[in-house]
Amino acid sequence: MWDSLVRATAYDGFIRVSAAVTTRMVEEARKRHESWPVATAALGRVMTGALLLTWGLKDTGSITLRVLGDGPLGGIIADADYKGEVRGYVQNPQQDLPLNEKGKLDVGTAVGKGALYVTKDIGLKEPYTGSVPLISGEIGEDIASYLFSSEQTPSLVALGVLVNPDLKVAASGGLIIQALPNAPEEILAKIEENIKDVKPISTLVKEGNGPKEIIKKFLPNTDIKILAEYPVCFKCKCNVERVKSVLLSLGKEELSDILKKEGKSQVRCHFCNEVYNFSKEDLEELITQLD
Numbered sequence: 001m002w003d004s005l006v007r008a009t010a011y012d013g014f015i016r017v018s019a020a021v022t023t024r025m026v027e028e029a030r031k032r033h034e035s036w037p038v039a040t041a042a043l044g045r046v047m048t049g050a051l052l053l054t055w056g057l058k059d060t061g062s063i064t065l066r067v068l069g070d071g072p073l074g075g076i077i078a079d080a081d082y083k084g085e086v087r088g089y090v091q092n093p094q095q096d097l098p099l100n101e102k103g104k105l106d107v108g109t110a111v112g113k114g115a116l117y118v119t120k121d122i123g124l125k126e127p128y129t130g131s132v133p134l135i136s137g138e139i140g141e142d143i144a145s146y147l148f149s150s151e152q153t154p155s156l157v158a159l160g161v162l163v164n165p166d167l168k169v170a171a172s173g174g175l176i177i178q179a180l181p182n183a184p185e186e187i188l189a190k191i192e193e194n195i196k197d198v199k200p201i202s203t204l205v206k207e208g209n210g211p212k213e214i215i216k217k218f219l220p221n222t223d224i225k226i227l228a229e230y231p232v233c234f235k236c237k238c239n240v241e242r243v244k245s246v247l248l249s250l251g252k253e254e255l256s257d258i259l260k261k262e263g264k265s266q267v268r269c270h271f272c273n274e275v276y277n278f279s280k281e282d283l284e285e286l287i288t289q290l291d
Contacts, residue, residue, distance in 0.1 A: 005051060005084055006211035007228045010219045014183040015191070017219065018055055019175040019211035020232060022048045025086055026161060027169040028234035032273045035093035037163040039073055041105045044161035045139040047088040048174035050080040051232055052157075053143070057082035057122065064119040069137055071112025072097070079271070084232035087271040105163065111137030118146055140174075147178065154179045154188065156195065158218075160202030171205035175214055194220060236272035243267050243276045244286065252290040259283045 005020040026044035029035070035043060050065040057063070059082065067076040074091030100106040114134050121127040130150040135141050140157040147155040159174040179188055198217050199207075209217065215224055247255060247265065258265055265278040278286075 001205075001208065001210060003232045004211055005228075005230060005232050006215065006226060007055060008215055008224050008226045010215075010222050010224045011183070011187045012223075013225075014180055014187055015177060015219070016055070016180060017175065017177045017215055017224075018052045019214045019218075020048060020051055020173055021205050021211055021214075022051065022086075022172045022174065022232065023169055023205060025232060025234045026172040029088055030167070030169055032234075033089055033093040035090060036096050037167060038097050038105045038107060038110045039090045039093045039095050040163050040167070040169060041161040042067075042073055042076055042107045042110055042139065043078070043088055043090045043093075044169065044172045045107065045159040045174070046076045047078040047080070047086050047234075048159050048161075048172060049139055049143050049157070050078040050088070051084065051086050052174050052176045053118070054080050054082055054084075060121075060123055062121045064117075064121075065143075066117040066119070067111060067114070067134070067137075067139065067142070068117065069112035069114035069134055071110045071137065073110045073112075076111070077271075084230050085235040086232060087234060087236045089270050089273075105161075107139065108137035111139070113137070116142045116146055118150070143176075147176075156191070156218075158201045160200050160205070162202035162206055171202045173201045173205040173211075173214065175201060175218060177218060191219065194218065234272075236269060236274065238269040238272060238274055238276075240276060243269075247278065247283075247286055248289065252287055255283060255287050255290070259287065 003024045007018050009016050030040045053063045062081040064079045072095045076090045078088030080086040097106045117131045119129040132146045135145050140159040144155045144157040147153045156177040162171040164170045267276045
């Protein structure tokens with residue numbers, strides 16, 4: 001099954017919903033960062049959450065989620081744009097913890113206490129950043145808390161990543177259901193009743209359900225209007241020219257110092273783990289550009 005994102009409305013437009021299958025995307029992140037299961041689960045949830053929050057973005061818009069907890073994973077950052085391209089990294093990817101009391105990966109403990117930061121770049125002069133304290137570190141509840149406190153939007157957020165014993169991602173996906181202003185209380189009550197018996201997102205994806213099927217599982221017996229459907233993937237924005245710009249920003253003195261002491265430079269992208277090597281000749285050329 002290919003990764004994809006679906007956006008829809010239901011209950012005569014009072015409810016909007018986004019659902020995504022992100023298995024390949026999260027597996028690509030796992031491979032690039034060589035992450036262990038609990039780190040993979042946490043990173044996958046943050047990446048999928050960022051993707052689901054891109055509703056309404058246009059052109060060069062993007063959403064950045066930063067989960068900064070005091071747990072062993074350290075910071076987790078994901079960036080998603082309007083085209084469905086997502087990148088992300090976890091500060092300490094090789095961390096392992098015992099399963100929690102439910103026999104699940106203990107993402108909450110691995111993340112710890114801290115804050116969730118959401119930055120929206122919609123093309124204005126300055127991006128907007130909002131934040132909330134982490135409620136559980138399980139990511140889904142924390143995003144729902146942000147949506148309610150920052151946007152006054154009651155929301156259900158379900159995120160899940162299933163990791164195989166061989167460390168590969170077996171299934172990953174997510175869903176956000178949001179009540180728009182003036183949504184009747186009976187609709188919210190009906191949705192709450194419906195979701196009690198729905199299987200976890202990762203299980204639904206593992207069983208072969210796509211975003212449309214997942215939406216129907218959570219919102220049965222109602223007309224669902226599909227607004228958009230498009231593929232999503234892991235894709236970083238780094239390239240040689242961007243890295244050269246970073247090196248040039250260091251200034252002539254610091255570049256000359258690197259050339260003198262090291263004779264070369266190696267730059268690694270945090271988001272995708274791609275390594276860019278610059279030889280002595282490359283550094284000399286960059287220094288001449290600063291003359």
